[in-house]
Amino acid sequence: MTVKIKVENLSKIFGKNPKNVLEKLEHGVSKEKILQETGHTVGVNNVSFEVEEGKIFVIMGLSGSGKSTLIRCLNLLNKPTQGKILIDGEDIVEYDKQKLKEFRQKKVAMVFQHFGLLTHRTVLDNVVYGLEIRGISPEERYRIARENLAIVGLRGWEDHYPNELSGGMQQRVGLARALANNPDILLMDEPFSALDPLIKREMQQELLDLQARLKKTIVFITHDINEAFKLGDRVAIMKDSVIEQVGTPEEILATPKNEYIKKFVKDIDRSKVLQAKNVMFKPSTVVSVKDGVKIAINEMEQSGLSSVFVVDKERRLLGLVTIDDAIKALKENKRLADIIQENYFTTGPETYVQELIPIATKNKYPIAVVDEDKRLLGIIVRVSVLSSLV
Ligand SMILES: Nc1ncnc2c1ncn2[C@@H]1O[C@H](COP(=O)(O)OP(=O)(O)OP(=O)(O)O)[C@@H](O)[C@H]1O
Ligand SMILES: [Mg+2]
Secondary structure, eight states, rough: OEEEEEEEEEEEEEOOHHHHHHHHHHHHOOOOHHHHHHHHHEEEEEEEEEEETTEEEEEEEESSSSHHHHHTTTTSSEEEEEEEEETHHHHHEGGHHHHHHHHHIHHHHHHHHTTTOOOTTTTHHHHHHHOOOOOOOOHHHHHHHHHHHTTTTTTTTTTTTTSSHHHHHHHHHHHHHHHHHSSEEEEEESSTTTTTTHHHHHHHHHHHHHHHHHHOOEEESSSSSSHHHHHOOOOEEEETTTTEEEEHHHHHHHHHOOOHHHHHHOOOOOGGTOHHHHHHHOOOOEETTTTHHHHHHHHHHHTTTEEEEEEEETTTTEEEEHHHHHHHHTTTTTHHHHHOBOOEEEEEEOBBBHHHHHHHOOOSSSSSEEEEEBBBEEEOHHHHHHHHHH
């Protein structure tokens, strides 16, 4: 995995003499006290994190926690008071004017909460805007703009004006405009917060679909923990200008670092975050098809199970054998292969627990989790699905 963005000890203080305030901050003086004593506002306080190429990194936190200040540092709309921002290994804080201009035009694009569209320009001309600035020929820029409008599902709306579009559609224009420059990095500051819940969910899904194809590196801001956990490969939770915890949604759910994080994740619908791979476990026993009936019975007796999965020598799943069938087979001199049944449910490792709940509660046999080659990765029993939810 390549690290695309690496932020090291980044601080941003607003006010006349921010550098003078740094020392107080480093000595642990609180944000309130700094404001009272010096009139400076701490936006971001000593934040470090990494974003891998092609991943979605979500920054989440309550209003005023420093999210926008932080994301605006990533394209230097905010000049950091201290710290490094390495993008592809280069510290952009050190960039001169020319390099910064190139960086902003080619490598990074931003999508804003309130869309930020030019109301007097058509949809097409909004998307063209950045390409125009870059001096791309009219023919080429209109071709690119149309292509990107199609990508976000707005073919046919090119000649309309932004105020003729719904909020969701306006944000699609914002997204098309950001994509038009083909940036490696997309910065999205609460892009869906102004949308009503249904449209919001639709846009979230579309972003995930788009991302599966385009594989941008995305920094996405939200104050909605459900949105954060749905979209984020990794999530950083901010409070009072610092990052309280960074991790995958599963990590944060499983080991919230403190009471504050616990309170946040309390409202999370765990079944929409946890996947089969998070709740499966290694079966205590499997039998190989060449082991035979006797060994199968033995294994089941020893582990106290009434059924066992049968695999081939590459650990590919062949089926399931029950203890009743096995005992009968022993009497009737049948082979293990004769009594293998397929009356159970298989799933992939990425299936959400939400979809597994009804299956796990109905089926008497464990759910088999298999990879693309049908290799058995783990099993899920009813109790592990249910206990993952509390
Ligand atoms: N340009 C600025 N000048 C002075 N203070 C600022 C500026 N921008 C942000 N701040 C302050 O920095 C702190 C963090 O604000 P920021 O906008 O980053 O929060 P946020 O997490 O994005 O909040 P929201 O969810 O409301 O958008 C706040 O105390 C805010 O008042
Ligand atoms: Mg903000």
